[in-house]
Amino acid sequence: MRNAIASEKMRADDTRSQEISKPVQSVATHSVQSLIVEVWVPLPFRTPLSYLYVAADGPADGLADARPQRGARVVVSVNNRRLVGIVDSIAPVTAQLACSKLRPVEMVLDAIPLLAEQTLDLMLWTARYYCSAAGELLQLALPPALRTSSRLQQSREWLSVHYWQLRESLPSCGATNLAQGRKQRELLGHLQAAPARRSAQKNLRELGFGKAQFAALESAGVIEAVTIDELALQPEALSADPPDASDVNSAGHALNAEQQTAVDEIVGSDGKFAAFLLDGLTGSGKTEVYLAALDRLIATGRQALILVPEISLTPQLTARFEQRFPGLVCVYHSGITDKQRLLAWNDIRLKKKPIVVGTRSAIFLSFTQLALVVVDEEHDSSFKQQDNCRFNARDLAVVRASNQGCPVVLGSATPSLESLQNAESGRYRLLRLRHRTAAFARPQIELVNIRSRKLTGGLSDPASRAILQALQARHQVLVFLNRRGYAPALFCQSCGWIAGCSRCDSRLTLHRHDASLRCHHCDLRLRLPTVCPECTSTSLVPLGSGTEHAEEALQALVGDDVPVVRVDRDTIGSTTALHDKLELVKAGEPCVLLGTQMLAKGHDFPDLTLAVIMDADGALFSGDLRASERAMQLLTQVCGRVGRGEHAGRVLVQTRLPSHPLITQLLAQDYRQFALNELDLRRQLSMPPFSSMAVIRAEAASEVHLQQGMALLASQLKTVITQENLGDGITVHGPFPAVLARKKNRHHGLLWLIASKRATLRSLITGLMNQPASPDRPRSRALQLPGRTGRNQPFSWSLDIDPYETL
Ligand SMILES: [Zn+2]
Ligand SMILES: [Zn+2]
Structure with a gap:
């Protein structure tokens, strides 16, 4: 998304929800009251569902009597399933008839x-x-423990804090006289000095x-035990006791002139929106x-x-x-336990920890006063979600900063063409x-033409010699091969x-450690055959090399004394496993670090002096719009890993195509x-970022269902283009x-839908969404998103706006 949305502020067209979400005036009364x-709900619907809320008659009784509020959770049922949903709006019932069919809100879960x-x-x-479906997306704003009704009790327990607190009305003889002994007086003194006169x-x-001390003071009537349900606290509740930002370790961090200028510019935009591209060499x-x-922007009450x-890969x-x-x-990401995630989420919401380092979905955390947003390695594909709601967190970071009026910094050594173009155009x-x-x-880069060379486990002689030399000098080596398996x-x-895979149009990859053949697209696993299933010959041979094979070859090359650390999806079962392996590398002893693109993501290993890219050509052939950009970013990032010490x-x-541009x-x-060259090319072809896609x-x-379904889609697109008169501004490629x-x-x-203007693309898509699902079957469930009517349907489709991958 280019950054079209950077300027496209929150649309004012959503007046509907703004109108309805006005607070209901009469919530304080205790008479019977009905609300719509x-x-x-977390289902693929285009609109929220309506329910009826009838307030209990009688005095307010804590949570049981909490009224639904915008942004709070409620339990409702959909087709006899109990689901936790988020309230979008509340309105008084006006026509009794209209709501007679509405199902009731079963429970209001949050008082705030x-x-x-x-x-x-x-x-x-x-x-x-x-x-995409807002109800499904909204789940991302909450930690998993708060998403289902089966875990209500547990999540509340996790967020309950038990305190000892000084009683308000103390016995007439005074607290100090009641405290016996030094320890009790110390406890008393501690509580008297504590905020709100209580301590966890x-x-x-x-x-x-x-x-002993707690019991004595409690029975003397001086202190009492209180439990606070933090889930019921407003973010402002703790602001009387803000974290202390004064002991920041800012000493000893001298900046060079360029860094200083960058910092001054960013800080100069304090309190207003500005987007920066920090284009910095590794x-x-x-x-x-x-x-x-x-350091300069964070202050009491402000967040960043x-x-x-990827957090697990970049602990540094x-x-x-x-x-x-x-x-x-x-730190907020999906690699921590549900309890840790809930506590972290709560710390962020209550501003106990003002600085959040997180992955993609952290963009949806409840910040109220952002001072700065940073997107590190902004070119990275993992900011783009690849299923359900295919949002790009980098682009949303710009939207969020714009909405909240703060600077946003996108940093990379290999900026995406979108961001670069935005910088070129002055946006x-x-x-x-x-x-x-x-x-x-700056590292020295040399080519090894492997077109007619003999390779051992994918390694050429010059590469092998260089590896041995580096190890002899007691340095470390990185070997990059973006292909796992044997x-x-x-x-x-x-x-x-x-x-080949029986379920996909793909070959099966040989994995030797468990003697299996696996499909990397559908996870099919078969036992490695001993004879050919076609001709029963036993002369089955592996073709090409993956990391597993390279590991074997490297270990044979360097001998048993030098560790070969393989980092790919097959060896890294958990973040701890990776952490332990990387610790070994960080210890600085000679070793070979072998891995896939997991290794290219911003690690900092000071003792690496040699990198071998085993098969640069693998990245060069793809018809994808971003193939060259991605290949160049990946290879440049790998080169950036060496020579840091x-x-x-x-x-x-290693390449067979030394003259490839x-x-x-x-x-x-x-x-x-x-x-810049690549941007020129995209401009000539009117491809993103010079168009919307x-x-x-x-x-x-x-096959037949696919052809029929896509033909229908194509004709519907044509209809919308004619009806809406979009002809000139839009091109449909395919099916x-x-x-x-x-x-x-x-x-x-x-x-592919490519439009010169974002608004044209939007009109086309909106028009398409309103077309019937099939000619003989008008869209019966208007609420359901088209294309999301079940993956097991004969035909279904989904939309990817501002796609990262286009094939
Ligand atoms: Zn498969
Ligand atoms: Zn055969």
Whole structure:
């Protein structure tokens, strides 16, 4: 999304929800009162569902009598399923007849809204922009423990804090006289000094107070035990006791002139929206810019969000924030337990921890006063969600900053073409860091033409020699191979049979450690055959090399004394496993680090001096719109991993195509020039970012169903284009088969919609959504999103607005 949405502020056209969400005036009365409550449930609906709320007659009784409020959770039933939904709006009942058919709200779960108004608005905007189900998207705003009604009790227990508190009315002889002994007087003194004259029982035990003191003071009528349900606290409730931002470790972080300029510019936009592209070479100190800007912007009551592609892979970055802002940083991602996630979510909501480092979905946390948003490695594909609501968190970061009036910084050594174009056009302000910090030199990149060379486990002789040399000098080596498994194919030398997946149009990958053949597209697993199923010959051979094979070859090359650390999806079962492996590398002993693109995501290993890219060509052939951009970013990032310490870095690139333009540009180490050329090409072809794009992905049970369904879609698109008079501004490409035309026994096809203006694309999509599902069957369930009527249907389709992958 280009950044079309950067300027496209929250649409004012959503006046509907604004009108209805006005607070109901008469909530304080205790007479019977009926309200119509619009609720978003986690199902693929286009609109919220209406329910009837009848307030209990009688005095208010805590939560049981809480009225539904916008942003709070309620339990409702849909087709006899009890679901937790989020209230969108509340309105008094006007026509009794209309609501006689409405089902009741079964339970109101929250006494206060859990989603801040701004967060809810952003999410509804997001659902509209990406044409997806708001009810499903809203789930992302809450930690898993708050999403289902079966865990109500547990989540409440997790968020209950037990305190000892000084009683308001003390016995007439005074508290001090009642405290016996030093320990009790200490406890008393501690509570008298504490905010709200109470302290968490857990903290008191940690301070060395025990049962004896608590019991004595309690029976003397001085203190009492209280339990506070934090889920019922408003964010403002704790602001009397804000975290202390004064002990920030800002000393000893000198900035160079470029960094200083960047920080000054960012801080200069304090309190108003401005988008910055921080285009900084690897090693030029982008993180230091984020930290220094935060240092100056974070203050009592203000929050900051740092979005990163992948937290488990980059513990160093999180550690740097925690070190600089001790006690103020909260990490939020899906790799932590449900309880940790709930507590972190609550800490953020109540502003106990003002700085949040998180992955994609952290963009939907309930911030109320953002001072800064940072998107690190903004080019990374993992900011784009690839299922259900296909939002791009990087783009939403710009929208969120714009809504909340604060600066946003997109940082990368290899910026996306979208962001670069926004900087070129002046929509974003460009901040460049062209100087590497002292401990970082530009690596030397050399090509190894492997067209007619003998390879061992995918390695050429020059690469093997370089690896041994580096290890001899007691340095570390990175070997990059973006293909996991042992071999990408199994081949029969007698009859030419190649093991293929029965459910997809793809080959099966050989995994040797468990003697299996696996499909990387549908996860089919078969036992490795001993004879060819076609001709019963035993001469089955692996073709090509994956990381498993390369690991074997590297271990044989370097000997048993040097560890070969393989990092790919098969070896990294948990984040701890990865952490342990990376600790080994960080210890600095000679070793070989072998892995897939997981390794290219911003690690910092000071002792790496050599990188070997085993198969650069693998990245060069794809018809995808972003194929070149992605390949260049990946290879440049791999090159950026070496030479971070005191020794110069060297990169060997194995290729069969040494004169391929992308390889020569990689050699020139000028990503910016590459990107500008690529932008020129996109401009000539009127492709994004010079146009707006959406991909329709369709799947069907059979080839025939696919063709019929896509033909109908294409004709409906034509109808809308004619009716709405969109002709000139829009091109429909396709239908054509997906790259993997058959996957999991479903047939896949595509349509590209490319428009010169975003508004034209929007009109086309809105028109399409209102077309009937099939000619003989008008859309009966108007609430349901088209294309999402079940994946097991003969034909279904989905929309991807601003796609990252286009094939
Ligand atoms: Zn055979
Ligand atoms: Zn498969």
